[in-house]
Amino acid sequence: xxxxxxxxxxxxxxxxxxxxxxxxxxxxxxxxxxxxxxxxxxxxxxxxxxxxxxxxxxxxxxxxxxxxxxxxxxxxxxxxxxxxxxxxxxxxxxxxxxxxxxxxxxxxxxxxxxxx
Amino acid sequence: xxxxxxxxxxxxxxxxxxxxxxxxxxxxxxxxxxxxxxxxxxxxxxxxxxxxxxxxxxxxxxxxxxxxxxxxxxxxxxxxxxxxxxxxxxxxxxxxxxxxxxxxxxxxxxxx
Numbered sequence: 001x002x003x004x005x006x007x008x009x010x011x012x013x014x015x016x017x018x019x020x021x022x023x024x025x026x027x028x029x030x031x032x033x034x035x036x037x038x039x040x041x042x043x044x045x046x047x048x049x050x051x052x053x054x055x056x057x058x059x060x061x062x063x064x065x066x067x068x069x070x071x072x073x074x075x076x077x078x079x080x081x082x083x084x085x086x087x088x089x090x091x092x093x094x095x096x097x098x099x100x101x102x103x104x105x106x107x108x109x110x111x112x113x114x115x116x
Numbered sequence: 117x118x119x120x121x122x123x124x125x126x127x128x129x130x131x132x133x134x135x136x137x138x139x140x141x142x143x144x145x146x147x148x149x150x151x152x153x154x155x156x157x158x159x160x161x162x163x164x165x166x167x168x169x170x171x172x173x174x175x176x177x178x179x180x181x182x183x184x185x186x187x188x189x190x191x192x193x194x195x196x197x198x199x200x201x202x203x204x205x206x207x208x209x210x211x212x213x214x215x216x217x218x219x220x221x222x223x224x225x226x227x228x
Binding site: 004006040041042043044045088090092104105106107108109110112 | 120125150152157158159160161162165205207215216217218219220221
């Protein structure tokens with residue numbers, strides 16, 4: 001079945017460690033996104049990519065890094081520079097709307113990161 | 117300031133009853149508005165999408181309305197079921213490409 005796969009589902013990190021969250025999609029979507037979700041807040045954009053080998057910072061990119069070497073994959077690294085990384089992380093993808101219309105966002109199941 | 121405001125923050129309803137969730141937005145220019153359902157610990161799933169010219173759209177027991185003049189949308193849940201317990205998120209697309217504006221969500225709890 002087509003969809004977005006995130007792994008791991010749960011991840012624990014010690015302070016000072018970098019961790020990488022995986023996101024793979026087989027929907028043939030051009031655009032991919034990483035969001036952070038905290039209780040009582042709307043989703044906040046960390047990074048997004050419209051095409052392979054290109055990505056842009058979102059609203060809260062500090063302490064995070066990404067790569068887009070393949071169309072299907074958009075991993076997110078949470079670095080030790082991110083001071084409050086405990087959150088629920090969602091990866092999403094959408095069709096690149098050439099007419100300017102943006103396609104529907106499809107989400108993965110999320111990864112919950114906890115700092116010990 | 118968030119450009120998408122949802123109300124109420126949370127609500128509790130009895131199984132079988134109806135409820136209505138509200139979404140007000142200031143995003144401009146407006147492209148479309150979506151309602152997503154997010155079960156606890158899962159990713160959001162799209163319920164409806166509405167463009168500027170659409171007033172009402174239904175998906176089973178879910179009915180969304182849009183008033184583009186007042187920039188308001190509502191999601192009506194009919195004959196609620198226990199499985200409707202979830203967070204409902206309003207997402208408005210507009211402005212520059214790839215920018216989705218998210219509301220904070222309404223947490224719905226359906227009790228037996």
